[in-house]
Amino acid sequence: MADISVKIAGLEMKNPVMTASGTFGYGLEFADLVNLEEIGGIIVKGTTLNPREGNDYPRMAETPHGMLNCVGLQNKGVDYFCRNIYPQIKDIRTNMIVNVSGSCPEDYAECAARINELENIPAIELNISCPNVRQGGMAFGVTTEGASQVVKAVREAYNKTLIVKLSPNVTSIADIARSVEDSGADAVSLINTLMGMSIDIERRKPRLSIKTGGLSGPAIRPVAVRCVYQVAHAVKIPVIGLGGIMNAEDAIEFFMAGASAIELGTANFIDPAISVKVAEGIDSWLDRHGCKSLNEIVGVVE
């Protein structure tokens, strides 16, 4: 039994495995299939200040070793979350983290401020990197100025652990990470989906309603590992790695690249109990390799 607990700023986790936003609902959807309390953290659906209907169907397409999606942040808004969802999830004994999105710094800040009031939400993950909303979202994540502006606004409104989720669809993800760190983020998580497109050649039309979407799954793993490695070398705050992780060995790769914790996204669709299996797998990998704690392998690749 190695020590696989981790601490990310104020966030204490029994293991380094979280479920990624948009792939695990509010956790409740999986309650029959996995013991939620054995997961290190659950990052719930992207939440915005005002309700959003999201994009039209079709919103997904299967691609080699992965999938494209253009859900477009469908959610009922932060007030609905606070009133109707929070009471249902607040007593789940793991870290329930809210993923926050917006289209201007004021909206992000207002949304974060409302979640700040919720006692059993120890952290938020700021999504400045969603590729599926026409204005906002991604626009902030792709420039150092935009990223910094949003993070500063939220930092003033939010006093618990602030994780900022980065986009890989940029020239230098390390530069963005540095500006986010300087603006007050407690940690960064990466990567969000990679922009992609797929065409149905018989119909001569894009498979997704808004033509492009975000690619996830094992297809993006090497890109994600590279991004985690570059960012871990650029900032001092903890890095949370994700992108195509399907099993414990994949997770170990991210730790070695410099991640302190990981998230599982698309893998939840293949095996709804994968998060707990990966946490157990990390533990036994460390045991097999004579490591007493996860820390021994974090960032070992120079």
Added chain:
Amino acid sequence: MKYCKDLKIVAAEYPSDGYVLLRLTDNEPLGEILGGQFVEIRVDGTADTFLRRPISVNYVDRKNNELHLLIQIVGDGTKQLSSLKAGDKLNVLFPLGNGFTQGKSGEKVLLVGGGVGIAPLLEYGKQLREAGATPVFLLGGRSKRNLLMLDRYSEIGEVYVTTEDGSLGEKGFVTQHSCLKTLCEAGSDIRISVCGPKPMMVAVARFAKANNIRCEVSLENMMACGLGACLCCVEKTVKGNVCVCKEGPVFNINDLTWQI
């Protein structure tokens, strides 16, 4: 209660070219499954069969604790499913979705199916019978070889058939079948449940609306999680975008925004 587990294949049967009927079993009783609910099957293999495949529950054989799935081979995933043999294991997430409206004693329900969409109507028809209702089947296919296992349906209720090429039953589409006149004449107390290709469901919905008959349809939107978590499978309804995998796949036609 939902389960995700390895079920054992008792038999793989081939009722017609291009179809496979998988009979699955488990050591424990299968639990409650409603007609119209579906399962998501893990198809490991090639790069292109990464996500689970949604398949309707065709039949639950309670006596032998078997779950039957009737699958049309259309691509890589279903092709792999067709190569499975007795004794193989299959990882199945089930039961998913809402299912058709449960039957009431004494009511008459017309079950309209097209192509492989007839699959879920068998279990549903059986459950209607058990509830004391009278199921009547109206099944349509391109030709005789697309209409499988009709004897199973006639054990449960009356069966009317149409084929586009006239090789079995009346020639034409389900909405043209002469039985509709008598079954659905004014004042008759009947409701309709449909599963099949979208154009067929739209045509039946239009007929039902015009004749003021309660009608529900079972949708087959593309799915990823099957659990209402990813929001990929949404259908536009009068309440906005809702998940077909969780709030469906069965919807009352009045809740949809179809042009009918």
